Amino acid sequence: MGALIELDDVTRAYDTGTARAALTNLRLQIEEGDFAAVMGPSGSGKSTLLNLVAGLDRPTSGRVVVDGCEVGRMSESALARFRRRRVGFVFQFFNLLPSLTVLENILLPAQLAWSRPAAAAARARELLERLGIQEVAARYPARLSGGQQQRVAIARALINTPRVLLADEPTGALDSSAGAEVMRLLQDLHGEGQTVVLVTHDAKLATRHARRVISLLDGRLLDDTRLAVTTADPQDLVRVTGREVAG
């Protein structure tokens, strides 16, 4: 498969007074259908990477191309349309709008994209069922558990059938059981062909569920490892098939 996401010599520096950029000369490709986990310690640049891919941020230099769109060259409006149609974003702290019900939260990106109401409603129902949250559709986020809220966030991210699902520490605010549920869900979605890019600092989660682990350190690519899962126990046994990249 071809590269769905391509970062070409990307640097992202912030005007924070520190000499180091959040990302420095990063080159990376993620293929369609991949499940990539981006790992690294705090401040390594993994969230910056995700924000650039999501079109929430622009590179200081270099190119970020997602599904053929060069993110850095797009206008704000074009970026918004890009986010709406091509990207689904799952946040660590869910970021559901508290004043909307679960169903309304899920429908929101479809409404912003001017989708036909009937089609959007059908897709929302399908997602509610698929994610097992149909019984809470009329509830407000504040009345849901963390796991349920994150499922709603995933459903919202998927409502417009994005080319890539981006998840920033999706289990970071959940207990281990709810976190495992969410990860299984992402894995299932990947199994159905969804491209997933996950940011996490939990190596165990990354290696258990992702097919590729991209490690960052101080804004630079430290390691890019492709994992193969054995048929015997896909949760625990992995075989390294990737290559090491000189840091």
Place this chain on the structure above:
Amino acid sequence: MRALLTKALADLRRRRLQSAVVLVIVFLASGTATLALTLMAQNSSPYDRAFQTQHGAHLIVWFDATLVTRQQAAATGSLVGASAVGGPWSQSNITYGLGTAKQSTNLLARDDPGGPVSQLRVVAGRWASGPGEIVLTRSFADAYGLRVGDTVRDVALAARPRLRVVGEVVDIDEGTAELTSQTSWVTEDAFPRLAMATGLAYQVEYRFPGTPDAAELSRAIDRLKASLPPTAVTGSLTYLTVRTVFGITNAILTNVLLAFSVFALGASAAIVVNLIAGIVLAGYREIGIMKAVGYTPAQVVAVLDLEMLAPAAAGALLGVAGGTLLSQPLLEQSAHALGLPPEVSYSPVLDLAALAAILALVAVAATLPALRAGRLHPVRAIAVGAAPAASGGLWLRRVLGGRAPRPLAFGLGEAFARPLRGTLTVLAVLLGVATVTFAVGSHASLDRSLASFTHAGRAQVQVTRQPAYPDESVTATLDAQPETARVVGIDGTTVTVSGLADPVTTFGYRGDSSSLGFFIISGRWFQGPNEAVAPRALLRDAHLAIGDTFLASNAGRSVRVRIVGETYDIRNLGHTLHVDWSTYEQLQPDPAPTTYFVTLGPGADAAAYARRVAATEPDFLDVQLTNAQTFTPVQIIDAVTLTLAVVLALIAAAGVFNTVLLTTREQARDTAILKALGMTPAQVLTMVLASAGALAGLGGLLGAPAGVAVYHVLTALLQDATGNDVPPQTLDVFTPLQLVAVPVAGLVVAMAAAALPGQWSARTSVVQVLHAE
């Protein structure tokens, strides 16, 4: 204390924009309030000062020179218990030819501007010393562009004598040329050559101990009448009337300014409440931390108060100074007319009181919402971080959610998410729209009122003849013009009305006077002999109602007249009488109109007509277009009302700006999420504008009728000051288009004010906001 100041100053630096909003609105509101208070307190001051300095007359009486001798007139002082008497001075009339216009004044024979009563202050040139010299009032000279050294002609006399203006004086016993008739002075030996053949009188001026009231002065006139031959007293004027006339413009302005100062201060208080409420709602964590480090609840409140009071104090200082300065030209107008030297007229005590009152208002407005911060539990406040999300507009979002585009539904819902904030913003817009509505109505009303005197729209040309030129000639000239469609001739005299001490200026109309567009407040216009209409002040003072009859007397003739209607006339503060020509003929010997209002046929060129008629007798005819007449007090009131409308509109815009700023900052996280989900900058802007538009729309919807209501109340007050009831024609002044256009303009201004914070919100980086979260 240091901790309070440190925190408050830090917050001021951080919230510079909000501080600037407070400074501006308090500046505007306090400026308006100070202007009103200064005018109110100082309005009568210039007149009172001049009255004392010049030994003004408490009462002026005119005696018919054919019925009373000079000695008899001179002896009247003791009859009424006067402490000093001025005159008797011989009195006649003089008419100046001023280009194409003619103007008449009283003409008095007086050798000396000094004396025990009514000293005349010579403010330019000198007093007249012989024949061929004349002295004018400064007000008259200013109004008609005359200066010392100019030569004028008395065009009412066949000889048209030339006179040189040798001096300008200020006479404390007459109003300004804009509002009252004026006097000119010549020496005693010059007088006989200039006096008219008829209507000669003696003018006597009285000064009483203390400050007599209207009833005492009325009793003095009654005593004079009782002791002299009937109709010997032809007219009188009290210092109370003169004082009212001097201050009428400022008195009217004071009413308007005071009302709108309350509006401006109310709107400012609403904005301050909104600001502090917003700061508290968004700053739970910070307030919790303040308490955790040792701030008492009172200190937390004090910090928030200081945040408002510091910019408010700066704004109030500027506003009080600005309002005081702005009042000076208006007060100086009176002082100038009175010949007083330019003098800064203000009260430091009043200014300090205004400053204190405005700061107290801001302190109360800030403290009320700040008390919530004082009551917050520190641990909970830190844990929660900010106030729970607003839920007031959920119902609206729900209703609109399925029907309107999402940004619109979000924006409209957000408008009512915080009911207090929404209500206060609606209030600010309401006050702004109400003020503009008032200004629109006031302008139209003043125009209509003015037109009821100039008869603009009903008659196109006004012709005034000099007594030397006969009525028959004028009538023949006008009838000879093919464009002449209708002519109404008017003459005036003074008539004694039973039950009233002062003679009443009475106008008789020859022709279809009902076509001139006089306002009828109740009853009807006169239709035949022995019917009259009058303004409220006359009816009130003479205890007359529609249907009542009274005895009108003049020159030894008496007629019973029935009041058939109440009209509108601000001349003599509502003391005028209007009758038809047949009634007038019964009261006035050999009457003839002196003024003619001409209505032209369709398509006629009024200017060409006026030039043609004027050319038939350049010296004796004054021909003017009715729509060319202006009136300085009306222009001043119009200008002040317009300024007030702009001030209130600015305050309302600041209120909307402030609310949108608070809301967008409070909603920054939600907006960032929406942007992350694909909301475009244009949609964010739409959302913000929809929120502001909903509040402004509601404010405008309520503001227009509120403005109409305020207009009705203030118009009644203003008309009351002129001795009139409110003519229905001046109430029904709003067109449907205006009543729609003003709220729509309010909506546009509000949305323009919201556009800036809306754009900031649209441009804010999603990453930065969510990262900060």
